[in-house]
Amino acid sequence: MTSVHELMDYAEVIERFDPVLGLEVHVELHTNTKMFCGCANVFGGEPNTQVCPVCLGMPGALPALNGKAVESAIRIGLALNCEIAEWCRFARKNYFYPDMPKNFQTSQYDEPIAFNGYLDVTLDDGSLFRVEIERAHMEEDTGKSLHVGGATGRIHGAEHSLLDYNRAGVPLIEIVTKPITGTGERAPEVARAYVTALRDLLKALDVSDVRMDQGSLRCDANVSLMAKDATEFGTRTETKNVNSLRSVERAVRFEMTRQAALLASGGEITQETRHFDESTGSTSSGRTKETAEDYRYFPEPDLVPIAPSREWVEELRGTLPELPWERRKRVQQEWSLTDAELRDLVNAGAVDLVTATVDAGATHAEARSWWVAYLTKEANARGVELAELGITPAQIARVIALVNSGELTNKLAREVVTGVLDGEGEPEAVIEARGLKVVSDDSALEKAVDEALAAQPDVAAKIRDGKVAAAGAIVGAVMKATKGQADAKRVRELIIARCS
Numbered sequence: 001m002t003s004v005h006e007l008m009d010y011a012e013v014i015e016r017f018d019p020v021l022g023l024e025v026h027v028e029l030h031t032n033t034k035m036f037c038g039c040a041n042v043f044g045g046e047p048n049t050q051v052c053p054v055c056l057g058m059p060g061a062l063p064a065l066n067g068k069a070v071e072s073a074i075r076i077g078l079a080l081n082c083e084i085a086e087w088c089r090f091a092r093k094n095y096f097y098p099d100m101p102k103n104f105q106t107s108q109y110d111e112p113i114a115f116n117g118y119l120d121v122t123l124d125d126g127s128l129f130r131v132e133i134e135r136a137h138m139e140e141d142t143g144k145s146l147h148v149g150g151a152t153g154r155i156h157g158a159e160h161s162l163l164d165y166n167r168a169g170v171p172l173i174e175i176v177t178k179p180i181t182g183t184g185e186r187a188p189e190v191a192r193a194y195v196t197a198l199r200d201l202l203k204a205l206d207v208s209d210v211r212m213d214q215g216s217l218r219c220d221a222n223v224s225l226m227a228k229d230a231t232e233f234g235t236r237t238e239t240k241n242v243n244s245l246r247s248v249e250r251a252v253r254f255e256m257t258r259q260a261a262l263l264a265s266g267g268e269i270t271q272e273t274r275h276f277d278e279s280t281g282s283t284s285s286g287r288t289k290e291t292a293e294d295y296r297y298f299p300e301p302d303l304v305p306i307a308p309s310r311e312w313v314e315e316l317r318g319t320l321p322e323l324p325w326e327r328r329k330r331v332q333q334e335w336s337l338t339d340a341e342l343r344d345l346v347n348a349g350a351v352d353l354v355t356a357t358v359d360a361g362a363t364h365a366e367a368r369s370w371w372v373a374y375l376t377k378e379a380n381a382r383g384v385e386l387a388e389l390g391i392t393p394a395q396i397a398r399v400i401a402l403v404n405s406g407e408l409t410n411k412l413a414r415e416v417v418t419g420v421l422d423g424e425g426e427p428e429a430v431i432e433a434r435g436l437k438v439v440s441d442d443s444a445l446e447k448a449v450d451e452a453l454a455a456q457p458d459v460a461a462k463i464r465d466g467k468v469a470a471a472g473a474i475v476g477a478v479m480k481a482t483k484g485q486a487d488a489k490r491v492r493e494l495i496i497a498r499c500s
């Protein structure tokens with residue numbers, strides 16, 4: 001096994017091959033309890049404190065299905081334009097791994113609860129791309145292994161492993177696309193846009209925390225290439241657990257260039273799982289991919305089949321909230337945004353954030369200016385998603401209000417926001433700690449104005465002669481003397497008053 005890859009230039013890949021994608025997204029539901037027992041479903045607890053005989057797979061322990069999880073699965077299916085099964089069952093997926101004490105995962109196999117849907121995805125240029133959904137099925141999460149002593153946290157080279165079963169039995173929905181073809185060079189962008197759209201949808205449905213960094217949304221990216229004259233799909237690889245939107249895009253692009261180089265040199269693609277390395281942007285070989293037969297699926301005998309009545313399904317359809325694409329259409333109308341303004345808002349991933357900032361009292365123009373124009377740059381610089389930046393819409397709305405009331409200048413406001421982003425607490429605490437209040441005390445400002453006028457007598461003379469434009473130099477000097485904490489408008493007024 002080698003970690004050095006021959007890669008083909010991307011333009012040449014597109015000239016010679018058509019990419020085919022398949023995306024599998026696992027989403028952890030944020031139900032109060034686990035899928036088949038009453039244990040708490042909370043992220044980040046002390047290891048092995050949220051466990052019981054059922055999720056530890058003790059002999060004789062029997063599962064009982066979480067109704068709320070079924071409800072969430074059906075709502076997800078409906079929002080993805082799927083058909084909802086009239087009758088379906090769980091199945092046992094048999095394999096051994098230490099993080100799964102039952103030695104089988106309770107999942108769904110040939111009878112998923114939702115199937116045959118689609119999601120329309122908005123690309124960067126505003127165009128729509130339809131991704132067809134094969135199925136959305138229910139299953140349980142496994143526990144977590146922590147490999148100790150190895151260099152990379154992987155099992156290779158580890159001295160021993162620790163196991164935490166808090167996550168064992170957490171409800172999961174796995175959403176699987178049909179093969180995605182026809183993307184051409186936009187394959188990496190389509191992959192990112194799809195996961196983004198799915199995340200926004202799941203968030204709107206309020207069924208999951210959808211935190212990729214905490215693993216409550218995980219994406220496996222299947223990639224294969226077809227030579228231009230080929231009639232069948234090529235062999236695919238599956239890059240597992242890619243944990244950011246940007247990484248999804250990078251992983252797909254990397255696999256395309258790696259596979260193309262291998263195929264062009266007469267090599268063959270191995271059907272396998274691969275790992276994505278954030279630091280190098282490359283993938284490395286995992287295990288050879290099992291086929292369905294290897295898992296020896298059979299219907300779960302300890303759970304009754306699920307037969308959601310059509311009345312219940314329609315009732316749940318009625319609970320669907322305003323979905324992201326509907327919300328986009330509405331805000332464009334309400335705020336009279338141009339197509340370009342809407343596209344900037346959507347591409348920044350800021351629709352919900354701006355809406356929440358407006359709900360907290362700002363105007364949409366102010367809110368957009370902060371989130372789309374300023375905070376997006378901050379997020380890029382810090383390498384995180386806008387929503388994970390660590391500042392809330394309510395905090396931004398308060399900063400905007402302080403600017404409007406004259407207590408902060410725009411420059412000071414940016415410094416306050418930087419303080420919040422750096423973990424210094426609430427905006428008010430940052431203002432206090434960094435001493436960022438605007439100097440609005442006229443006597444202090446008058447003193448600074450007099451000093452500046454005295455230091456530049458020729459400029460002062462011009463202003464006295466009525467050349468008001470010359471006041472800019474004095475304003476600049478006062479701003480410098482007050483370390484930018486004066487209200488420039490008020491300073492100008494005082495200068496004119498002093499010279500008239």
Ligand SMILES: [Zn+2]
Nearest residue numbers: 037039052055
């Ligand atoms: Zn339990």
